Amino acid sequence: MEMLSGAEMVVRSLQDEGIEHIFGYPGGSVLDIYDAIFQSDKIEHYLVRHEQAAVHMADAYSRATGKVGTVLVTAGPGATNCITGIATAYMDSIPLVVLSGQVPTNWIGDDAFQETDMIGVSRPVVKHSFSCRTAEEIPIAIKKAFYIASTGRPGPVVIDLPKDVQNPLNKFPYEYPKSVSLRSYSPTLSGHKGQIKRAVAALLSAKKPVLYVGGGSIIANASKQVLELAEKLNLPVTNTLMGLGAFPGEHKQFIGMLGMHGTYEANLSMHNADLIFSAGARFDDRVTNNVDKFCPNAKIMQIDIDPTSISKNIHADLPIVGSIEVVLQQMLDLLEETKATNDSESIDAWWDQINEWRAKDCLAYEKSDTHIKPQQVIECLYKVTKGDAIVTSDVGQHQMVAAQYYPFKEPRQWINSGGAGTMGFGLPAAMGCKIAFPDRPVVCVTGDGSIQMNIQELSTCMQYNIPVVILLLNNRSLGMVKQWQKMFYGGRQSHSYMDSVPDFVKLSEAYNHIGIKVDTIDELEPALERAFELKERVVFVDVAIDPEEHVYPMQVKFGSMQDMYLSKTERTDA
Amino acid sequence: MRSIISVLLENESGALARVVGLFAQRAYNIESLTVSPTNDLTLSRMTITTEVDCKATLEQMMKQLHKLVDVLRVSELTEGSHVERELMLLKVRTPNSEVREEIKRSADIYRGQIVDITPNLYTIQLTGACSKLDAFLATLEESSEIVEVVRSGVCGIARGEKALRG
Numbered sequence: 023m024e025m026l027s028g029a030e031m032v033v034r035s036l037q038d039e040g041i042e043h044i045f046g047y048p049g050g051s052v053l054d055i056y057d058a059i060f061q062s063d064k065i066e067h068y069l070v071r072h073e074q075a076a077v078h079m080a081d082a083y084s085r086a087t088g089k090v091g092t093v094l095v096t097a098g099p100g101a102t103n104c105i106t107g108i109a110t111a112y113m114d115s116i117p118l119v120v121l122s123g124q125v126p127t128n129w130i131g132d133d134a135f136q137e138t139d140m141i142g143v144s145r146p147v148v149k150h151s152f153s154c155r156t157a158e159e160i161p162i163a164i165k166k167a168f169y170i171a172s173t174g175r176p177g178p179v180v181i182d183l184p185k186d187v188q189n190p191l192n193k194f195p196y197e198y199p200k201s202v203s204l205r206s207y208s209p210t211l212s213g214h215k216g217q218i219k220r221a222v223a224a225l226l227s228a229k230k231p232v233l234y235v236g237g238g239s240i241i242a243n244a245s246k247q248v249l250e251l252a253e254k255l256n257l258p259v260t261n262t263l264m265g266l267g268a269f270p271g272e273h274k275q276f277i278g279m280l281g282m283h284g285t286y287e288a289n290l291s292m293h294n295a296d297l298i299f300s301a302g303a304r305f306d307d308r309v310t311n312n313v314d315k316f317c318p319n320a321k322i323m324q325i326d327i328d329p330t331s332i333s334k335n336i337h338a339d340l341p342i343v344g345s346i347e348v349v350l351q352q353m354l355d356l357l358e359e360t361k362a363t364n365d366s367e368s369i370d371a372w373w374d375q376i377n378e379w380r381a382k383d384c385l386a387y388e389k390s391d392t393h394i395k396p397q398q399v400i401e402c403l404y405k406v407t408k409g410d411a412i413v414t415s416d417v418g419q420h421q422m423v424a425a426q427y428y429p430f431k432e433p434r435q436w437i438n439s440g441g442a443g444t445m446g447f448g449l450p451a452a453m454g455c456k457i458a459f460p461d462r463p464v465v466c467v468t469g470d471g472s473i474q475m476n477i478q479e480l481s482t483c484m485q486y487n488i489p490v491v492i493l494l495l496n497n498r499s500l501g502m503v504k505q506w507q508k509m510f511y512g513g514r515q516s517h518s519y520m521d522s523v524p525d526f527v528k529l530s531e532a533y534n535h536i537g538i539k540v541d542t543i544d545e546l547e548p549a550l551e552r553a554f555e556l557k558e559r560v561v562f563v564d565v566a567i568d569p570e571e572h573v574y575p576m577q578v579k580f581g582s583m584q585d586m587y588l589s590k591t592e593r594t595d596a
Numbered sequence: 597m598r599s600i601i602s603v604l605l606e607n608e609s610g611a612l613a614r615v616v617g618l619f620a621q622r623a624y625n626i627e628s629l630t631v632s633p634t635n636d637l638t639l640s641r642m643t644i645t646t647e648v649d650c651k652a653t654l655e656q657m658m659k660q661l662h663k664l665v666d667v668l669r670v671s672e673l674t675e676g677s678h679v680e681r682e683l684m685l686l687k688v689r690t691p692n693s694e695v696r697e698e699i700k701r702s703a704d705i706y707r708g709q710i711v712d713i714t715p716n717l718y719t720i721q722l723t724g725a726c727s728k729l730d731a732f733l734a735t736l737e738e739s740s741e742i743v744e745v746v747r748s749g750v751c752g753i754a755r756g757e758k759a760l761r762g
Contacts, residue, residue, distance in 0.1 A: 141610060146621045150665040151610070170665060205762065206606055206668040330659040333652065 025193035028157030029054035035164040038198035045076035049096025051123030054188040071478040075450035077107020082451035098136030113441025117176035126186040149177030174209030175328035213349035228297035229368040237264030238302020247350035271429025281309035286384035293584035315582035393568035400427035416448035416472030419501035446475030530562035628749030
């Protein structure tokens with residue numbers, strides 16, 4: 023049998039797992055692993071400028087491809103810098119394996135240099151973690167980590183690797199396990215047959231159904247089934263922020279995103295529905311608004327692979343544990359077998375009602391002669407990219423506007439931090455996507471607050487030539503914070519104004535990228551055209567937008583789903 | 597309502613921390629927790645007693661426990677017929693023969709045993725359901741000064757054929 027050191031086992035195990043890209047940052051306690059990487063020609067490593075960015079890159083790489091993202095960092099601060107990234111992936115159920123160095127085993131507990139209890143620090147935000155105390159444990163731990171990260175409800179897994187375990191002088195027999203099984207872990211994939219029957223019956227008898235599709239449908243690659251079921255039964259479909267792209271944004275049955283900044287028609291359809299069929303969504307507080315007033319007349323049907331997501335916030339009358347793809351296919355098969363269908367008359371009447379709500383055109387906005395509106399920027403982006411770009415975003419107003427005004431055609435096209443709401447996600451996320459798909463246009467829609475939270479990655483872009491487009495909706499303030507302060511804090515703008523926003527054009531040029539400043543609407547489209555034509559370069563488009571614009575619709579706090587502000591002057595419940 | 601949850605989990609480092617962390621993280625309350633390896637040394641058995649405000653919370657708690665990768669089985673004991681026991685060791689002051697006799701009598705009534713004696717103290721061992729231990733403590737408090745109490749927390753098992761196995 024082949025004899026390898028612990029450090030070599032780490033690299034070989036990753037290779038044998040089929041990993042091609044890893045993101046990381048070296049340091050004292052992973053030097054041996056980095057030495058092994060130096061000698062491997064199969065793994066491409068990207069050196070970031072801050073470990074948080076490495077995790078976001080791996081995370082977005084995973085979101086865009088469906089593969090597991092891999093990160094390698096050193097002990098102590100290297101590891102703790104990953105925590106925000108790990109928490110971001112955890113909240114959105116993204117499979118990651120994070121390998122972190124650790125001080126030698128005989129120093130653990132002694133407060134040695136760069137010692138941090140990474141297993142302890144990361145525990146609340148990982149799916150599972152391993153600490154390898156001998157080199158022989160490494161291959162099986164890595165195999166298990168990738169298995170756990172990618173199956174069931176996916177999530178991040180941390181592997182702690184003490185320095186002595188990696189020692190290049192000590193060689194051990196190496197064999198990478200072909201498969202792994204854990205007696206304590208076996209996710210349910212198929213839905214319970216009785217529940218499937220009941221679900222189909224409920225769906226067929228519903229007069230006002232809504233198909234509520236979340237990120238779980240994207241993770242489970244269930245878009246085909248979602249589309250087929252929706253079309254077969256003529257169901258109205260709403261996507262959550264995480265589900266955008268799971269059902270095509272321009273499909274006639276798509277009624278828009280729902281929730282806090284959802285469309286009028288999506289939120290009213292939910293509120294008035296008699297059946298809500300949730301596929302991989304978790305009734306998040308940004309969707310439900312006040313749970314006590316949530317959808318008073320609806321029977322709730324919920325599919326989720328994670329039993330804890332079922333009935334956590336809203337009681338499910340008809341729960342189904344299983345993979346969205348498998349369960350929807352079971353339902354489709356049953357429909358096919360029984361040739362049963364729903365009552366088209368009542369569904370038509372439901373659509374008449376929904377179309378009335380649609381006619382309100384809640385995403386219409388007033389244009390201005392003096393200012394560029396953020397909505398115009400996203401509409402222009404859509405036009406220039408023909409709706410084909412992978413769009414990543416940061417967190418804030420620009421994120422909501424991108425979600426509302428760029429109709430995503432397909433899954434894995436919209437990459438954002440939904441659960442954790444992590445500012446600084448967008449740029450490294452775009453880089454991760456571009457590495458996965460070098461031939462596709464990738465754009466990071468960002469704000470002047472968010473972009474500065476991981477701006478140092480412009481340097482990584484320069485080193486590896488990762489030509490993403492950065493589209494900055496610059497309102498010289500923390501727009502969403504300011505919006506809340508204007509609406510709910512008597513207009514007191516406590517620390518939401520950026521007094522000194524840098525010259526982003528010059529900053530981009532300092533990193534040998536191209537910067538374009540856009541101040542008027544006439545400059546916008548040519549600037550974006552140019553940005554996407556320059557395929558080999560990072561282009562930073564800094565668009566000065568109306569600093570006073572708010573995101574609407576917006577649900578009224580403590581209200582039901584249908585209680586919304588529609589503009590600065592109009593609300594539905596007034 | 598009071599619940600007793602039995603958990604069968606891998607006997608591995610970090611497994612206990614994950615359970616305790618889960619309770620802290622989700623603001624669940626732990627009244628007592630006992631854990632020890634089973635006859636199969638690769639497995640640990642844990643008994644957790646907790647107060648929950650409603651059934652939905654208990655259900656969520658059990659699902660969250662089951663979601664931990666190390667956990668094999670989770671079951672609630674108070675829903676069915678079960679046996680629960682707690683061990684208590686305590687020291688009471690025995691200033692004179694009258695108190696000594698009174699304590700001995702009480703211990704006998706509760707089927708407790710005096711396991712250590714000094715000129716000034718009795719150390720008593722008592723097992724039973726929590727309510728019995730509480731009652732014994734209340735009785736002793738009337739006749740003497742309690743110096744020290746240590747309770748093991750509840751160990752529980754279902755009655756009958758039902759078994760929690762790997």
